Amino acid sequence: MKKKVLLALLCAALAAGTSVAQTNLALKSARETSTYYAFAVGIADAVMQGAPGVNITVETSAGSVENVKMARMRKDFMFTSPPNLVGSALAAEGQFKEGGYDKIRSLWPIPGLVMHWVVRQDSGVQSLADLAGKRFVPGGAGSAGEQITRKVLGAVGVEGKVELLTIDLSEGVPAVRNRRAVGFGTSSTPPASMIQEIAATIPMRFLELSDADYSKVKDLYTRATLPAGMYPGMDKPVKTVSQPVALYTTSDLPEETAYRLTKAFWAGRAKWEAVHPAMKLITMDDVNAMVARLHPGALRYYQEAGFAVAPGLR
Numbered sequence: 001m002k003k004k005v006l007l008a009l010l011c012a013a014l015a016a017g018t019s020v021a022q023t024n025l026a027l028k029s030a031r032e033t034s035t036y037y038a039f040a041v042g043i044a045d046a047v048m049q050g051a052p053g054v055n056i057t058v059e060t061s062a063g064s065v066e067n068v069k070m071a072r073m074r075k076d077f078m079f080t081s082p083p084n085l086v087g088s089a090l091a092a093e094g095q096f097k098e099g100g101y102d103k104i105r106s107l108w109p110i111p112g113l114v115m116h117w118v119v120r121q122d123s124g125v126q127s128l129a130d131l132a133g134k135r136f137v138p139g140g141a142g143s144a145g146e147q148i149t150r151k152v153l154g155a156v157g158v159e160g161k162v163e164l165l166t167i168d169l170s171e172g173v174p175a176v177r178n179r180r181a182v183g184f185g186t187s188s189t190p191p192a193s194m195i196q197e198i199a200a201t202i203p204m205r206f207l208e209l210s211d212a213d214y215s216k217v218k219d220l221y222t223r224a225t226l227p228a229g230m231y232p233g234m235d236k237p238v239k240t241v242s243q244p245v246a247l248y249t250t251s252d253l254p255e256e257t258a259y260r261l262t263k264a265f266w267a268g269r270a271k272w273e274a275v276h277p278a279m280k281l282i283t284m285d286d287v288n289a290m291v292a293r294l295h296p297g298a299l300r301y302y303q304e305a306g307f308a309v310a311p312g313l314r
Contacts, residue, residue, distance in 0.1 A: 021053060023257055027247075028059045028067045028079040031140070031170065035189050035276060036080060036245075039110055042275030043247070043265065050264030054257070062168070063143035065095055071250055072100045078249045080110060082144045083291040084220060086248060090292060103250040105295035106313060107258065108265050109286035111189045111278040114224050114242045115148050118195055119183030120176060121203040121233075128153065128207050132161040137176075137184035140169030145187030148221065148243060152209060155216035173198050183207075187243065189278040191230055199232040206231070208239040217241065246290040258297025266305070288313060 029040035044056040067079035092099035139145025172184035224242035288310040
């Protein structure tokens with residue numbers, strides 16, 4: 001009898017310990033003032049509510065390149081990135097030639113990046129090609145926006161002819177105000193706060209990517225259009241490009257944890273949709289654009305949900 005009582009007490013203690021056990025995860029996102037940081041905080045809150053015992057700490061970042069590079073050395077780690085950067089890391093190309101990124105796994109999509117290119121109206125720049133011979137901030141150093149701008153300038157034919165300033169994006173507005181640069185690029189979900197800020201005080205021109213030039217990068221980016229009136233001084237629609245973005249982890253994350261996270265994310269839609277209007281644009285179809293294989297736990301959830309996962313992500 002005494003042994004049975006002791007066994008029952010032991011089982012109760014183990015059960016109690018299990019109920020309070022915490023899984024601590026880091027989610028590396030973007031600059032604290034960015035929309036993507038707000039996305040990450042909203043997503044973390046929704047997931048933690050739907051997956052008791054999981055604690056997610058959102059971390060700031062200088063950009064997506066930094067996020068991907070951290071995946072080589074960290075555990076209990078999640079991060080946001082455009083899929084093309086993850087693809088480069090998996091192939092050990094570009095800024096990821098050191099390799100060692102094979103553990104990256106996909107979880108779920110988040111709103112994509114829409115590229116904005118703006119210049120002072122008094123700069124004389126009318127088009128992307130006119131940036132030749134000018135100083136321009138392509139995006140924050142190491143950011144996806146910088147990478148997109150460099151690719152697009154190559155397509156336009158002015159790669160190497162524009163003096164690109166490698167600075168933090170927070171310095172972009174002051175650089176334009178002080179005429180250190182004619183303008184800057186930023187990849188964000190519209191409306192971008194830093195463009196609202198500068199366009200409210202300085203007349204700005206929005207540069208678009210022509211259909212002919214877009215055809216040269218259409219395999220890398222999707223077409224997007226900024227509607228007229230979105231920003232001060234934007235009196236007509238502006239054609240640009242967008243890039244998918246997703247949330248990733250590594251294969252070190254336990255399968256059951258990844259399953260619970262993914263299930264909690266999709267079940268918490270009403271919570272994270274309230275964070276920003278762009279969150280309402282997320283669809284499960286975006287899963288198949290994430291490039292890296294799904295984490296086994298996430299794959300289990302999508303299969304249970306009846307979603308047709310692309311063969312390359314299984």
